[in-house]
Amino acid sequence: MTEAIATAAPVPATLADLIRRFEQACVSGERQLGTEAGRVPASHYINRGHWQQEQDVLFGQWPxxxxxxxxxxxxxxxxxxxxxxxxxxxxxxxxxxxxxxxxxxxxxxxxxxxxxxxxxxxxxxxxxxxxxxxxxxxxxxxxxxxxxxxxxxxxxxxxxxxxxxxxxxxxxxxxxxxxxxxxFSAADCLHGLDQHLLWLGLADMKVFRKVDQVYPANWKLTADAFLESYHIRVLHRDTIYPFFADAFAVNLYAGPHQDSLVARRTAFEPFEPPRDRKALCKLATPTQFLFPNSFLIWHPDYVSLIGMFSPAPDQVRWVHTMLIPPDRTGEEWNAHWEKTFDLIEKTVFQREDIASAVAIQRGLPSGANTGLVAGRLESDVLGFHRRVDQAISGALVPAG
Ligand code: FES
Ligand SMILES: [Fe+2]
The missing domain is CATH 2.102.10.10 (Rieske [2Fe-2S] iron-sulphur domain)
Structure with a gap:
């Protein structure tokens, strides 16, 4: 056994299980699908009463x-x-x-x-x-x-x-x-995902850049975009799709939160079981959704922390913080990280994901869709909206 393996922190059991399921899915080529297709009511993105309930409960009472x-x-x-x-x-x-x-x-x-x-x-x-x-x-x-x-x-x-x-x-x-x-206890609220984050090294990362901007789209439209990988092939065709498999992700639920491994193309070539973050991030993009409004996206060598806030029914306040590894800080790295941040924030997120949310928002009042359709590759979108409804009704409360 090499020294590196002997000293590596043990993988939390739930994350080890997720990685195992990911490996099996990549070998078999079988996509993880939800159990049903469905619709999200269009009113949930535009109705002021619904927005006020989200404000009172989700943003008012949840950590x-x-x-x-x-x-x-x-x-x-x-x-x-x-x-x-x-x-x-x-x-x-x-x-x-x-x-x-x-x-x-x-x-x-x-x-x-x-x-x-x-x-x-x-x-x-x-x-x-x-x-x-x-x-x-x-x-x-x-x-x-x-x-x-x-x-x-x-x-x-x-x-x-x-x-x-x-x-x-x-x-x-x-x-x-x-x-x-x-x-309250933040660790209890995370239902074990704090251990995943610690294993991935989140606590050691350092803030490099942050943007805080408002866009004319309901906050849940941007969240929806980060809860399914069905759109990568088309929307991100010229940016990140060359690195990703088509609509291929494996995930687990931890209370109301999720941890997903979104498959990169390298995961379909023979690989050694990943033993640390770097090895895992070569095969997949680990993505945690922390209910109700935060995402962590583990790019190959840095992390995006994104908060989606809701100043008005038709506005999202997008706060994206770029976190970099502690051994890559300092002047000599600045140009590299600036370029990297611009590519992900200004191109992939702003011009593709956020721009789509804004375009959808513009079309909602037309009434063309009374509900937005989601297929079995997008079941996490349906699950997210279900949990929002449960939280609003009081059936789902934060732990801790
Ligand atoms: S000292 Fe703060 S308002 Fe007067
Ligand atoms: Fe996207």
Whole structure:
């Protein structure tokens, strides 16, 4: 046995099983198909009442991926507005990620400014100092200082700490809930996928680039595009299809989430069972869907973390963060990663996947389709919408 194999981290049993099923499917050439075709009601993409229910339940009560752990260094603050309320995440010297409403307890000013456009990046800081009158908070949310404190007669400073939001980290991701409430366990919420992410090395990755843009399409249309590989052959014919098999993926469900292996063409040539991320990513693109709105896509040498948020029924706020391996950071790698990011973000995602979602959205009010049809190669699209409905009705709740 070689040293590399002897020291490799053991593959989590559920991921090992997925890889085994993937290998068998590639050898047999049999596609994994769902059990039924169906339709997604068109109203689910345009109806304001449906959108409001999603806002109240999915984006209001579920833990949502707010960033990668590497975005928030110790002694920094990162604004996060994608859930429709101003939030700031901090990491104090105890190493814990926390989230608060980004709202001063004096007269409500934002403590950390969000950029007018483009992605928010963390700012190094020892405290949060309100830019209006200078009230100062520790990174754990405690009010530390008020100018002319003696003038606030009868107002107890202990009631003026920042309003904290549930926040936890697992697998290299920071999760936040938009509504104040009891703490939750991000690891429990992931139903074991945190172990998959750790094995793949997500926690060690570093943020390289991030885009944050709004497009005129319902957020579920972009999610749909990442839940089936049926479109790769046509929509991505000139970009990524040369590297991928036609509509060939194997997946598992972990609670409401999914982990999929989308087959690359190399998987149909003889191969050694993959023992690490690099070997696996040569054969397949591991893709995790973290319900309700986040995807991780493992390209051969980097990762896309994508959050799809919903500022309005006909808008998606697309936040794409490129994560690179720790041994490929530094000046000498910048040109390579810039080029790579442009290819995936500006070409494949913006011109192909997002552009399709926008075009579909434009056609929905025509009434040509009362429902969007999905075949057995797209059963995960149907499953996703079913889980959205279950969550809205209260039949599906987050674990942890
Ligand atoms: S609003 Fe923040 S110090 Fe006045
Ligand atoms: Fe696509």
């Amino acid at each position: 949502i991926v707010a960033g990668h752990s590497s975005e928030l260094a110790i002694g920094s603050a990162l604004p996060f507005d994608a859930l429709g309320v101003p939030i700031v995440m901090t990491r104090s010297v105890d190493g814990r990620a926390r989230a608060f409403f980004n709202v001063c307890r004096h007269r409500g000013m934002a403590l950390v400014a969000s950029p007018a456009s483009g992605p928010a990046m963390a700012k190094p800081c020892k405290t949060l100092v309100c830019p209006y009158h200078g009230w100062t908070y520790d990174l754990d949310g405690h009010l530390r200082h008020r100018l002319h404190a003696e003038t606030f007669d009868g107002i107890d400073p202990a009631t003026l700490n920042l309003v904290e939001l549930p926040c936890d980290e697992a697998g290299g991701l920071i999760f936040v809930k938009r509504t104040p409430g009891p703490p």
